[in-house]
Amino acid sequence: MSPLLTVKDLRVSFPTRTGLVEAVRGVTFSLGRERLGIVGESGSGKSQTGRAIMGLTPPHARITAKTLTFDGIDLLTASPRQRRELRGNRVAMILQDPKYSLNPVMTIGRQIVETLRTHRRIGASEAKERAIAMLEAVQIRDAARVFDLHPHEISGGMGQRAMIAMMLIAEPELLIADEPTSALDVTVQLDVLAILDKLVAQRGMGLIFVSHDLRLVSSFCDRVIVMYAGRIVEEIAAQDLRNARHPYTQGLLSCMPEIGSDRHPLPVLDRKPEWAL
Amino acid sequence: MTAVPSAPMSRRDWLLSDRPQSRMQARLGRAYMTWRRFSANRLALLGLGILVLLILMAIFAGVLSPHSPVTGNLAGARLLPPGSPGYLLGTDEQGRDILSRLLHGSRLTLFVIILVAVIAAPIGLVVGAVAGYAGGWVDAVLMRITDIFLAFPKLVLALALVAALGPGIENAVLAIAVTSWPPYARIARAETMTVRNADYIAAVRLMGASPLRIVLLHVMPMCLSSLIVRITLDMAGVILTAAGLGFLGLGAQPPLPEWGAMIASGRRFILDQWWVATMPGIAILLVSLAFNLLGDGLRDALDPREAGQ
Amino acid sequence: MTLPETSQMVAGRSKGARARGRAAIVARFLVVIVTTYLGLLAVTFFIGRVIPIDPVLAVLGDRAPAHVVERVREEMGLNLPLYQQFLRYLGDALQGNFGTSVLTTNPVMTDIRRVLPATFELATLGTLIGSLIGVPLGVLAAVKRGSLIDQAVRIVGLIGYSVPIFWLALLSLLLFYAQLRWVAFPGRIDVVYEYTFTPKTGLFLLDSLWQGQWDVFRDVFRHIILPASLLGYVSLAYISRMTRNFMLNELSQEYIVAARAKGLSESRIIWFHALRNAAVPLVTVIALSYASLLEGSVLTETVFAWPGIGLYITNSLQNADMNAVLGGTIVIGSIFIAINILSDILYRTLDPRTRAR
Amino acid sequence: ATPADTLVQAWAIDDIISMDPGEAFEISTAEITANTYSLLVRLDLADTSKVKGDLAESWTVSDDGLTFTFKLKPGMTFASGNPITAEDVAWSIERVIKMDKSPAFILTQFGLSGDNVTEKAKAVDATTFTLTVDKPYAPSFVLNCLTATVGSIVDKKLVLEHVAPVEKTAENKYDNDFGNAWLKTNFAGSGPFKLREWRANEVVVLERNDTYFGEKPKLARVIYRHLKESSGQRLALENGDIDIARNLEPNDLESTAGKEGIVQTSAPKGTVFYFSLNQKNPNLAKPEVIEAFKYLVDYDAIGSTLIKGVGEVHQTFLPKGVLGELDEKPFTFDVAKAKALLAKAGLPDGFTVTMDVRSNQPTTGIAESIQQTAAQAGIKIDIIPGDGKQTITKFRARTHDIYIGVWGQDYFDPNSNAETFTINYDNSDEGKNKTLAWRNAWDVPDLTEQTKAALLEKDPAKRADIYKGLQKAVLDRGPFVVIYQQTEVAGVRKDVQNFKLGPSFDTTFLGGVTKE
């Protein structure tokens, strides 16, 4: 089975006043219809990897790759129009913070319907029905009411769910979730993950799950990529994470305080310069 | 401990060091960064250049002027066109050299600008910062006053004040200052309100600092850069208002070579002796353009938020 | 697992507060209006008293004999204590009576009803020109940031900011009237039509259209187009620049990325998502620029002999016709307040976030 | 282009504050009322030292010189259709006296007052009107005063329909306003034109009065369009948007001079331009300083530039064309002489004074020129600009140093100017008669007496001599430096015929104007 997404030697760099910032430096992986986790500390290039695949990198950035294909389509040579037609339709991305990712002056419903009607020839009333159904699918109670609310009128958890609904309504084959729960309370976090998990299972999408929480990723995903300074330092199956070889991965795992384990002081990560090479 | 690098640093590296060794270096480094951001904007540099030129003109007006700015040759050299021998930019209806008048007029322009900035900005800053920080009835009262002045037609108020105080450049300045502080107060207040609840202000309050100290040392500096930008952008307006007052005969008194007044008296000749009104018009345009360019540049340099990525 | 509905808490709060909030808004508006009026009255009155012009002189001229001067001084109540004079002012003003203009001998309100439409028509057309051109230009500049278009818009805007308007007015009059003959002579309407045309609303463009007088409309248009374009240019400078700033701000927001992630076309993102958000603060900007055109067109009115309120107040002021100055100022102040309130309301309707509050 | 039956003039008419001839006292209203109202007698334009009848067919003066009897022409009507009778004349005079507005003094100076006016100005029968004065004044003086706007005859019947009641107070003894409020913006006259509309600072529209008793105007209407700017007027004139430009300044005159389709016409006016030195200022009170100032004006340069076409250098206070005018120009620009005088006054290094200058042209330009020339003798003049009302307020309070401005005749008689330049009844600050002499604290009891005496001199030649003496005195020692006499100019499009400016502001008649 050919993979859904193939990424070979992806590089993203930003020219800035102080020189070239290399955010992603040669990332290679491929994805089938599975759940792939990308972890790493802040600034390690997780989001930029996701955005580069979506084609959402700011225009002044430079993107190169040996291969970047989605379902056989070469994304590097695809026209902007082609890529636009892919986005939201076959490839979707959930952004990190619902507070800022929803258009504040449009109702939730219109934003969801907009995705659908951009990609499908469909009547207004049918679109609305499907949007409400989608809202229900992401477990929003009273979906018809929420449909007419503005982003500021709903909680963060609901906003994130609306965001998921908005991105999934066109039934994409690949979903990139960029820290979809980090802005949420722990209890809400799990709800949202459960929804996501169910939808992936039902639809057979490929999922890239970006997070900085190693423990969460290991319990949610099938496979995990660990990034450090724009590179992949380790790729490992989720259940094997405990046995990770790379000291960085090990360090990330062990530095989190846990209920019941009495480690004083906590082990800290001792970054080695050679990791970044 | 960090090792002090042994290799001699270039001056630029020293300035840009992210480990400054002294207060001085830190401050200079910061200024240098601002300057670099600013000087990346070529138009802003142009604006600065024009203003530097203006200042030089004002300083050396006496040396540079080929003629007296106030005494002319009514009988012999009236309304000569530009390029007439001895009169590069021509002469006006009193037979005075326009170039000399423009040169000396730069002093008045600078005078107006500086005075307005010195009067209006602090009033606005203090009123706005106090209102924003204190909140409650203090805010309500101060903002009501500000609103009244805002609702007052600006030029009418200036006109009225000048009429009340008598025409003259000092009174024109005063009138402009009195009418131009309310927007500054608004800006300072808005800025203060966002800053007021910031954690770093809460932190200072938790140190036990008095409200006065907080407003003066911690809040006001935060308003300053947006205020400076706004003042710079407003300066063009100030020059234009001063010119407008001069145009209506209420600004500088003759024979002072105030540019607006020069346009006003020159406009009678605009049909035949176009240069009399046009030369000061261009001067005003250039200087206020310079201020606008400078303000734009300063905004990008001082206010990285608006500068984009 | 049950979901904690934090949103209900928030919603419940805002519902309770909504009614009170609306009352508070109305109360705030009232306080603003009342205090601003009182302030305006007081400031105007004060200025009227300190102006070193003998108000009697305005009524009588220089040659009046001494006893006439005395008599009129008493008639005008100028011999009363200052506070009594102010109370008199206040009482009359509250009844909408701003007295009689000594300069025109009409009740001030009558005068204003005549001159205000002139300014109103001019400023409105100016603002229309300014925003209809300025907003798209600003959007374009923001979208093509750093490009030639951006630079061009910037320069055009900066010059509009920097140019002395009376100077530009003179030059353009010279060019378009004297040289090219594209526009008509200063004033609102040709004298020829003084007889054939009776304005109803005072807005000549509308009136002539309404009455189907095409030649009058053409003439009025030829009169208004130049001053309106000049004012339009000034407001265009401001509006395009602010539009650019707002658009840049909106375009850097995360929801724009989200909109792209949805696969929307760039034009929809720009003109629908971003501009719709930028429109919220833009309303205030346009309103402010409109207000400033209404009150600040004295210079343009001077050059174009436009019988508007700016000119009216300036004239009255120079003649110590304080009734007229007071009335005019209050009217302009009211318009300013009204525009502010209107833009506030518009802001609230445009921005759903402020609607609940 | 303008309509063929309409004369469109551009003129600065922002001075108009009332169209009531009993109240109007402004330059623009003088011309407008002259064309819309009739007088008993008018200035004879052929010989301005005489008057001719307007409503009056003839008049006689009693032997004691106190009673003037006027016989009206028969069959005349007002524009309203009401007949013009001596009753209207009497009431018009009574109205002026009782309303007691600013110009009323022109009539009250003959001893008329609210209490005696019905006696002294009365209709004997339908066509006979008598006026009784308190002293045997020179008849020319009385008749000249009657040619002023204030002597306009209003339609009694019409005005009475529009009187507004007013409360009687200590200052006002009458229960109505004599139609003043109504007449401010309305019309009740019998001139060649009717006032159709006056919109302040915008326009005055006159319409032909078809019931006019004299020669009917050729044009159907006359429009005065308010336009302050000379350059604007010139543009409009050149483009044919107006027929006549009334406020052209020297440079615009010069450039329209040769223009195709435009002619210029001019007439000297009874207005003199001067500056005066407040005698309260000890420096300015020195006779040498006063004289020095007279040498510190570059008359020639000013004459050939700043006032070219709109004025003529003139140094005495009586304008040309007025009885007794002294045409002498003893002063020229002479810094050396001025310096010598200053040294004699003990001020060899000069001094500093202020000058209140109305911000208009040519006032500002002349002030600036004087500022420059005076500086050459060491006198530093600080110009204080202000608008008209402001400088006059100061002038009238005697708080100025130097005031520069114009004085126009109130009526066409030498007394008008002589009175203000040479009469000072009471030089204290409380002085009620704010003549120019008083305003400059120039205490001249001798000249005051002479001026008063001139009024009673019946022999025109002798009367003229008195005025010549007065002008000499002012030239010699008066704190007035008269610079020029105003010339009124108009730029006229060629198709306008018979437009003639009169010698005074109320003698520019438009009835005969035609357009081709």
Add this chain to the structure above:
Amino acid sequence: MSIAVSARDVTVIYEDFKALDSVSIAVGKGQSYGLVGESGSGKSTLLRAIAGLAPVASGTLEVHGRTLALRRRDKAFYRDVQMVFQDPYGSLHPRQTIDRLLQEPLAIHGISDAEARIARALDEVGLGTGFRFRYSHQLSGGQRQRVAIARALIVEPSILLLDEPTSALDASVQAEVLNLLEQIRRDRGLTFLMVSHDLGVVTHMCDQLAVMRNGRVVEHLSASDLVEGRITADYTRNLMVASKGFVRTPA
């Protein structure tokens, strides 16, 4: 054990919103006390109420047995109680160098030998003097939080209020800061009142904790109770489950 900080029936009302609804806690001297709860539950508000930064409507606040006025605090109070904020990016003045920042409390309280104290304070939090003249934007999040801690410590308080001091930091940096805080507490015998939404962090740092929800305390319990699962409130149980990571429910 004497009580360092106590709050009894404290209610805080913002405009018309009750952010705290008669909350009571007592923190023993030298104790480390934790507050957990979801976002908006009023954790920060409680700290701010103690610090005098929140509008306390009613209730009693005591520090070292002294009752505090509800709004105003005297200078002595601020030498006793200091606070570290959640967001290291927002709690340092953006226009001031670290040096200037640390001088401020010394200047306010008129403490002499500023030079030495600043150097010592920076040392203590593991930042060399090399950081002294930097601006906050030249520091990483962890470094900023260290500066904030240094600023709090420079007036030598006995009580430290910690408002999610590590929630904005990466896990690896969080460990460093937590270690630093523990060490300081040990060295100086400080009393901690610490807020976190992470049960793991709270149990790691604190002996005693209160669980908050919707402006109320739902449960007081000790760290060992929590570890051993002696929980009464459902809500606390939910928190426990959530902190264990994702559990896939079989389809």
